[in-house]
Amino acid sequence: MTGKNFAATGQLLGTVVAVQANFYRVQLEQEDGEQGSRGAEEKLDLNPSLLLCTRRTRLKKIGQQVMVGDRVVVEEPDWAGRRGAIAEVLPRQSELDRPAIANVNQILLVFAVADPPLEPYQLSRFLIKAESTDLDVLLCLNKSDLISPPEQQQVSDRLLGWGYEPIFISVKDGINTEQAARYLSNKITVIAGPSGVGKSSLINTLIDSAKLRVGEVSGKLARGRHTTRHIELFELPKGGLLADTPGFNQPDMDCIPEELIHYFPEARKRLAVASCRFSDCLHRDEPECAVRGDWERYEHYLEFLDAAIAHQTQLHEQADPESTMKLKSKSKGKGQSQYEPKLESKKYRRISRKTQLQDLQELYRDEE
Ligand SMILES: Nc1nc2c(ncn2[C@@H]2O[C@H](COP(=O)(O)OP(=O)(O)O)[C@@H](O)[C@H]2O)c(=O)[nH]1
Ligand SMILES: [Mg+2]
Ligand SMILES: [Zn+2]
Missing domain, CATH: 2.40.50.140 (Nucleic acid-binding proteins)
Incomplete structure (x- = not known):
């Protein structure tokens, strides 16, 4: 001790x-x-x-x-x-990159059920980003005072299908904020979410000394890529520390394409009881895939996968701008291992040629 x-x-x-x-x-x-x-x-x-x-x-x-x-x-x-x-x-027990904070235990994702409206795609992006940190993810839906109980039930059911059990809170009316606070005690928590959902309001409710400005559009000003953001941990009255993240507004899909699927609880559930035929399956159009199927966010997965592959390919091209040439002129004589990054991005490209089929699938879906 x-x-x-x-x-x-x-x-x-x-x-x-x-x-x-x-x-x-x-x-x-x-x-x-x-x-x-x-x-x-x-x-x-x-x-x-x-x-x-x-x-x-x-x-x-x-x-x-x-x-x-x-x-x-x-x-x-x-x-x-x-x-x-x-x-x-x-x-360090853990190390977050952006925001740069050590020893974080969990991420508290805050969204609003209304004003701004709950955007499933945006919520999905934030969830994926949060899941990619390997930390525990806690989802709070604020402004529950703005919707009816049946509407709340609908949102709740939908997110349960995604594998999440959100806590509905209202900072304005003091609904469930005590319950939310209990999840934070004696832990280091990073709070994230789009602007306007009530993050600063929540922190102010939980911590009197924080006195963050409410309604401040700090995100817009602080979003510049090279701006260093001031990170501060606030002490919770019952122990524990909480950090606001003004720079977490638009998460990039910069994860490794093969790992993306594990950031979806729905897919994790499927992969726990079955395996894909190919160990390097990207779950698009490969035969005998255990993941592809009738789940709501599968479309999000496909879109995020494209973004992650584009990001990966760009990284490799930056690392070696003449890679195409080099690969052609040297691959005969020398071992291939030194071109691994190139080969990796080529691997994705080969698969992404099949996006035609995917486009078709999306067309069908759109027509439905
Ligand atoms: N109706 C309602 N409005 C809220 C609630 N919580 C915060 N707000 C309002 O939402 C706006 C944005 O709040 P703020 O805390 O600045 O959001 P942040 O950008 O996420 O930090 C402010 O006008 C708050 O007064 C709530 O529970 N219900
Ligand atoms: Mg704020
Ligand atoms: Zn698969």
Whole structure:
């Protein structure tokens, strides 16, 4: 237990909750090993267990980065000036890329049932992106005050078919927000979803000190590709940390094409009881495929697969712009292994030639 470590070694342990230039804000752990939880009326700036820290030169020399979410050992605390130095970064349990946060336990996806309207395709994209992180995915549907109970039931049934059990909440009317909060305690959670669905409102309800601006279109301004986004973890009153992600608005389909299928719970269910004839099946028009079939999001799968393949192909072309030429002139003499990236994208291309059939299938579907 952390409390014992604290007593035995005299080490100060904490979690990096924000990075500002070369400074790290570190929330120290209480002696019982829990994150500090204090009265809601106490502002974060007055929090005595929050230290502004630098990174020890030794860490810089070994190239040890410090991320938001990292658990760190703090040395030489200056309690009056509330300063310290990060001497060590504990091994990470997980590492998210965008947003860059370590040790995240789960993703809380927030959508609204109305205003903005619930867009199945957009929701699907966010779900796939969330699933691709390998973290637990929690789905909250906000603004439930705007729809009737039968409408809510309809949405619920539909998403159950996708393999999800959403929590319907209303931040405005305080419906189920306590229930949602219980899922967050003592975990690091990243909140994601399109703008306007009530993410900032939810965070403000859960954490008084957060005071995020509601109705702010921060997403639009912060979406620029090279803008570094400020990431901050907010401490939940009952323990646990929560991060907003203004930059998570339009998830890219940058996953590995073969892995995409595993991000669909419906397909996972099918693959648990049957296998495709070919181990490298992409579940399009291959014979004896266990996945292809009559499930709602199969169309989404096909579209996302095309996007993922396009992304992969582009990556390989960037890595080796003259690959087509090289492959032609050298493939006779030398071993093929060095052209693997090229061959891989060629593999996808060969399959995607069959998209004609797929286009037909889509036409049929459109006509139905
Ligand atoms: N009707 C209704 N409106 C809400 C609810 N929660 C938030 N809103 C409104 O939705 C708008 C966007 O909220 P905001 O928290 O800024 O969304 P964000 O962009 O996801 O952070 C604001 O005008 C909020 O007042 C809710 O439960 N019901
Ligand atoms: Mg917001
Ligand atoms: Zn298959």
